[in-house]
Amino acid sequence: MSIAAKDISWSVGRKPVLDRVSLMAEPGKVLGLLGPNGSGKTSLLRILAGLRQAHKGQVSIDGQNIRSVGRRTLAQRIAFVEQHAATNVDLRVIDVVKLGRFPHRSPFSNWSAADEEAVGEALERCDMADRSDQRWQSLSGGERQRVHIARALAQTPKELILDEPTNHLDVNHQLSLLELVSSLSITCIVSLHDLNHAAMFCDRLVVLESGRIVAAGTPEDVLTQSLLKDVFAVDARIETSIHHSRPHVQFLPCGLCRSPQFPLN
Amino acid sequence: MTAPISVIRQGALFVALLFASFLAIAIVIGLSVGIGDLPIPLSTTWFAVTNQLGWTSVSLNRIHEAVIWDYRLSRALVAAFCGAGLALSGAIMQALLRNPLAEPYVLGISAGASTGAVAIVILGIGAGAVSLSAGAFAGAFAAFIFVALLSSGTRGGADRTILAGVAASQLFNAATSYIVTTSGNAQQARDVMFWLLGSFGGVRWPEFTLVSMVVGLALVACLLYARVLDAFAFGDEAAAALGVNVGRARLTLFSLTAVMTATIVSMVGSIGFVGLVVPHAARFVVGSLHSRLLPTCAVVGAIFMVLADIASRILIPQQVLPIGVVTALVGVPFFSVILFRFGRPS
Secondary structure, X not given: OOEEEEEEEEEEOOEEEEEEEEEEOOOOOEEEEEOOOOOOHHHHHHHHOOOOOOOEEEEEEOOEEHHXXXXXXXXXXXXXXXXXXXXXXXXXXXXXXXXXXXXXXXXXXXXXXXXHHHHHHHHHHOOOHHHOOOEHHHOOHHHHHHHHHHHHHXXXXXXXXXXXXXXXXXXXXXXXHXXXXXXXXXXXXXXXXXXXXHHHHOOEEEEXXXXXXXXXXXXXXXXXXXXHHHHHOOOEEEEEOOOOOOEEEEEOOHHHHHOOOXXXX | OOHHHHHHHHHHHHHHHHHHHHHHHHHHHHHHHHOOOOOOOHHHHHXXXXXXXXXXXXXXXXXXXXXXXXXXXXXXXXXXXXXXXXXXXXXXXXXXXXXXXXXXXXXXXXXXXXXXXXXXXXXXXXXXXXXXXXXXXXXXXXXXXXXXXXXXXXXXXXXXXHHHHHHHHHHHHHHHHHHHXXXXXXXXXXXXXXXXXXXXXXXXHHHHHHHHHHHHHHHHHHHHOXXXXXXXXXXXXXXXXXXXXXXXXXXXXXXXXXXHHHHHHHHHOOOOOHHHHHHHHHHXXXXXXXXXXXXXXXXXXXXXXXXXXXXXXXXXXXXXXXXXXXXXXXXXXXXXXXXXXXOOOO
């Protein structure tokens, strides 16, 4: 067991955002979080990362209540990649990745060999090693996201939480980023919008709707025609891909699927 | 492995830079002591200091020695510490509020100080028992508390804190104007105006003791927070995800800058420009990492303020300009050069 949430409720003012959400992330696996806009994915991820406190219920990490773990200790094992992490500070790629070593260092400690190794490896993994001196402001959106992930990996976490990491990336970068995430041996929790990407790269999926979990399980179990209709209000057919043997979602045009002549109706 | 060698080299470089910084500050302070209606050679200043420390016993002109000790040296040293403190505060504010326009007075401290000062000078609160400085300090802290409460403790986020600071500044400036226009006479209004623009005129050794202790301790404390300030680069949330106790860090750093700024403002008035521009100038040269930026700000701020003080005394013969006027007059051309030279990161 790695991160587990039990009966999490959270609200903004009187508006409930999360309602009795329970889930469990298996060690070393990729858990995908799906749901329409405003379904509470980001809030849930922040609570799982310990950045927000649930109003009810508790999050535990290896069985220990996350609230009894110090901020710094938590940051040594959980890394979080935000959705829109921007800065106007003039930093180099290496400076950003080095931030990942923050939780491992005291104000007095020097830069150690372990720090150097973690940063080097993280840069290597994210394919940014040869660009470590480049300015942050000169990077493209895809490169910035890769640097953020490198920073998160430099934290040498056991759990990596990513909030819609493929937003604003072109399809090549989306795929290579998700491939990178799924190749990691650590536990990953990732929120995604693209259902096919979720089917391809996640070991398990959880679907949120209006702050409640409406489905959980393997992509094959979760991605069904009726669920897509109920939760996302789209008509789709799900096939098993002949190329990667994962579920593949084919969306139907709205006008077409309502017409009585449509063959599959 | 090359690591130990690079560590040694870095250490040597650090010592060399530290030495060069102290030397540069010492030279501008020497210049500042020497320049004025009564010119004093640099060597006289040097021997006056070493005589006082008991290292030498060179016989010097008594008037020179008196001017150095009773007037100019303390003034130059206070100017150096004020410059260092304001630049340091500005760098911290810009990092915490993630706003390049942030400066030490953004949280209403100078507005609060001016209200406190006019309350003492014009309304006569305290009836002579409380000095102008004490009143200004109290006003500055009242403004800081007001902003802290208005931005709901320290969890308000950067934008909310800035808005609270703007509101506090408006409120306290209005209070100052109200007092000046309803109760003050023309001379008092002019005095207040002059005080607000800043002056090192009245500072002596007691002021030096206070400001050197406050700024010195704050500098050490801020250096311990250098990496924490780096972690704020991507915002509060990102800092929290890296393990920073955001609430505590913000409260500590805001309080440190508030104490520093309030001390300086209550002593020498609200000197503008230094806290806004020196951090930017330093950033162009040494980059944005705070372990380098903060000491650089302190050194550059100190040198800049001493130079501005010299300029304030010699720009117009027989007259001392308000230091706040000079920092902007000297600073803008200086900053333009830096913008021009270093503006585009390669």
